[in-house]
Amino acid sequence: DAGITQSPRHKVTETGTPVTLRCHQTENHRYMYWYRQDPGHGLRLIHYSYGVKDTDKGEVSDGYSVSRSKTEDFLLTLESATSSQTSVYFCAISERTGDNSPLHFGNGTRLTVT
Amino acid sequence: AQTVTQSQPEMSVQEAETVTLSCTYDTSESNYYLFWYKQPPSRQMILVIRQEAYKQQNATENRFSVNFQKAAKSFSLKISDSQLGDTAMYFCAFRPNTGNQFYFGTGTSLTVIP
Numbered sequence: 001d002a003g004i005t006q007s008p009r010h011k012v013t014e015t016g017t018p019v020t021l022r023c024h025q026t027e028n029h030r031y032m033y034w035y036r037q038d039p040g041h042g043l044r045l046i047h048y049s050y051g052v053k054d055t056d057k058g059e060v061s062d063g064y065s066v067s068r069s070k071t072e073d074f075l076l077t078l079e080s081a082t083s084s085q086t087s088v089y090f091c092a093i094s095e096r097t098g099d100n101s102p103l104h105f106g107n108g109t110r111l112t113v114t
Numbered sequence: 115a116q117t118v119t120q121s122q123p124e125m126s127v128q129e130a131e132t133v134t135l136s137c138t139y140d141t142s143e144s145n146y147y148l149f150w151y152k153q154p155p156s157r158q159m160i161l162v163i164r165q166e167a168y169k170q171q172n173a174t175e176n177r178f179s180v181n182f183q184k185a186a187k188s189f190s191l192k193i194s195d196s197q198l199g200d201t202a203m204y205f206c207a208f209r210p211n212t213g214n215q216f217y218f219g220t221g222t223s224l225t226v227i228p
Contacts, residue, residue: 031214042120042205042220050214052177059213090159100147100166103207105159 003027006091006106014114019078021109023091025071031094031102032074034058034066036087043090049074081113118208120219127196134181135191136220137206139201145211148182148189153203153221162204165189175225196226 004027013019023032033048035058045058047066055066063085065077078085088110092103117140127133139148149194150162165173172180177197181190193200204217 008122033216035218040123041221042118045215045216045217050216056214092159092216094214094216095139097209098211100164102149102161102164103151103159103216108157 004087004091004093004104004106006109007067008109009107010110010112012112012114013081015082016080019081019111021076021089021091023074023076023106023113025093027093027104028071028096029093029104030071030093031097032068033092033094034064034074034076035090035092036060036085037108038087046076046089058113078111081111083113086113087111100109115217116143116208116210116215116217117219118206118219120204120206120222122222124223124225125221126225126227127193129196129198132192132194132198133211133222133224135193135204137189138193139179139187139189139206139208141187141208143210143212146165147209147211148180149207149216150178150189150191151205151207152200153205154199154201159205163191189190193224196204198226198228200224201226214218 005024034046035043049055049068091106148165152160177194203221208217
């Protein structure tokens with residue numbers, strides 16, 4: 001299994017509070033992704049990174065920011081959490097683009113915003 | 115825009131029988147990669163099978179095989195000799211040859227009935 005650790009595994013927070021989710025990889029893969037999973041929507045891309053300090057937005061990036069200061073770490077921040085951000089968040093990594101390199105996923109973080 | 119459609123939200127199959135999950139996609143790219151992921155109740159995302167669009171031969175991994183119809187933009191997953199451990203959510207995913215993103219369908223929940 002790919003070495004991907006997400007923390008925390010579960011979190012409950014209140015509306016309006018900031019939240020940071022962490023993804024740590026030991027595979028030295030260049031590409032890292034944050035997805036959210038919601039019933040009826042599948043997995044939707046929030047942000048991704050294609051190198052240290054290189055990030056780009058996905059289809060549901062509003063209300064989220066990311067940072068990647070080291071190859072192994074990719075942080076997702078909810079500046080002011082809202083109930084609509086209650087979801088399961090997955091970090092994923094990929095070694096390359098332009099071939100059939102798959103995504104490898106972490107075990108997910110279940111975030112509840114009350 | 116790239117879209118992936120899984121038109122069967124839920125399916126069931128008797129143990130030891132065969133089931134086919136459908137996936138269609140829309141793209142203007144000529145080269146791309148397709149994937150099926152399995153998500154059991156543990157929430158872990160597991161790569162099941164992958165297919166390169168430039169390969170005409172359908173991919174096979176043990177009991178799992180695909181029917182890739184490039185002209186129809188269809189990528190169905192066939193599970194033979196279904197087992198109770200196959201009970202899971204299955205996601206179809208698409209990755210264009212250009213760009214860094216993966217696009218996911220909304221998933222099909224498969225239940226294997228003893």
